[in-house]
Amino acid sequence: MHSLLKTTLLILLLTSTLLTQGCASSQGGGDTSSAIMNNLVIAEPLTVNFKSEIAIARLSEVINNAQISDEQRAQLFYDRGVLYDSVGLRSLARFDFTHALRLKPDLIDAYNFLGIHYTQLQEFSQAYEKFDSALELAPEHEYAYLNRGIALYYGERPELASLDFKAFHQKQQDDPYRLLWLYLTEYEVDPLAAKYSLKQRAELVDDRIWAKQVIYLYLGEISQGQFVKNLTKNVRSNKELTERLCEAYFYLGKYNQTLGYQGSAANFFKLALGTNVYEFVEHRYAKLELDLMRIQKANNTQP
Template identity: 90%
Template sequence: MHSLLKITLLTLLLTSTLLTQGCASRQSQEGNAPFAIMNNLVIAEPLAINFKSEIAIARLSEVINRAQISNEQRAQLFYDRGVLYDSVGLRSLARFDFSHALQLKPNLIDAYNFLGIHYTQLQEFAQAYEKFDSALELAPEHEYAYLNRGIALYYGSRPELASLDFKAFHQQQQDDPYRLLWLYLTEYEIDPLAAKYSLKQRAEQVDDATWAKQVIQLYLGEISQGEFVNGLTKNVRSNKELTERLCEAYFYLGKYNQTLGYRGSAANFFKLALSTNVYEFVEHRYAKLELDLMRTTTATKTQP
């Protein structure tokens, strides 16, 4: 496939990361993780902003500014434009529109959900919890509010509460590998051995034909990182499909290397997930947060 490229630059990046580790023995230990697979890593052309989204934003802006409409209609337009801003990575503008929509229509459930996501990305966890709680008060069956509140609780270092939300989310569709993976990541923070046992049991309900089943197999130790990477292009039919798959794959590789203590490798995989520009994917949203948290941890450790 002509859009697949061998990553010479990534090789240099990984090499540089390893050379800057503080301890020689640590270099050797971490070096085994990336160098075994770097020759097979692939990237796709980052997703470009859809011109239809740009046109839609312009049209919505014109209607909002000029049309004689009710507050409820205007609130919906602000929300719709916020969703479009979010889809092209303009988070601050999206947040402004979601907030404005709620001022005009305080029961706009999905606006609360989006704002909660954004506050999670900003590490403003108290505000995130408040927004998700508001969404669930208005719509107790809003399953994605459970997912997103669970993620906020996970990153807010409250894994026990997060696991309750992820279990509720997983129960809604037990053959969804992504629901299972977030539940596993949270349970791993509580009890790694029990989490792996539960992952193996729950994974039986996931179809082997689903590509994300490979992520589960990686986490269970059934395949190596090299085998996982070699399978990333299997049955891929377009650059868009490849880009979306790589966004997910590199995020979960980052989390996997994190659990092994390979911080440099984990950071590089999170950067690769970000490079796809798949702004709407959960994995893209939180790859940036992962990097921010890693920088914070490093800065804290280096303070006298």
């Protein structure tokens, strides 16, 4: 109930922000505040799966009581860390990943997870170090390229980030999410060239994949109102809808940032957070986006 109330309040805040902007047809593809708000979609936030809670309890019992090797214990710490991460208990997850690496220093995925967490904490040097360690051990670990690219992107090193995203995109060129992160990074370097490249690369993405709608939005081929109106198409469950909204509202937040609508962007990031889809990249970095926006605002108000 508390999560639903929080989400409702965020909608009201978003309405207020959009109403102060009036018509956005000159920059936002013909959107108006009413067109977006009349179609805004809300789903029930995901709740913690009781199976995850049981699994955490069982792993804890084995870790504390079983007579096992250090390598086995390291794997159990890692497994419990993944479960902690999946339910939003980031600090406990970091503790377990760190402990796993002390017992087994070549546990590649633990480096990858720690790099993600350090990125979220804006400790970028440590994040780069962890991803570098993962790639030294496994040069073909494609998600280490994604995650290091994200760290470089938020660490304001877009040229280097684009190299990692290109490597990640090359592994599966029809994946819209790989394409979107590459676009976001290239946009920081050259917006016009980034949009041209997005259009060319998007030809490989199947039109039936819902995330192709994000690409159409970024290319200016559909409006924000049309994008929001289409969010429920072919959705078969509340879980599927909640996961889609987590992604959609994050990318709407990034889109509004490019238009200079910081208030709307912030509220879309809050709506993404309100889905509780902790494992999604978009949920992880919606919080970081808000943190960075608060820092920027504070810096701008300093005398």
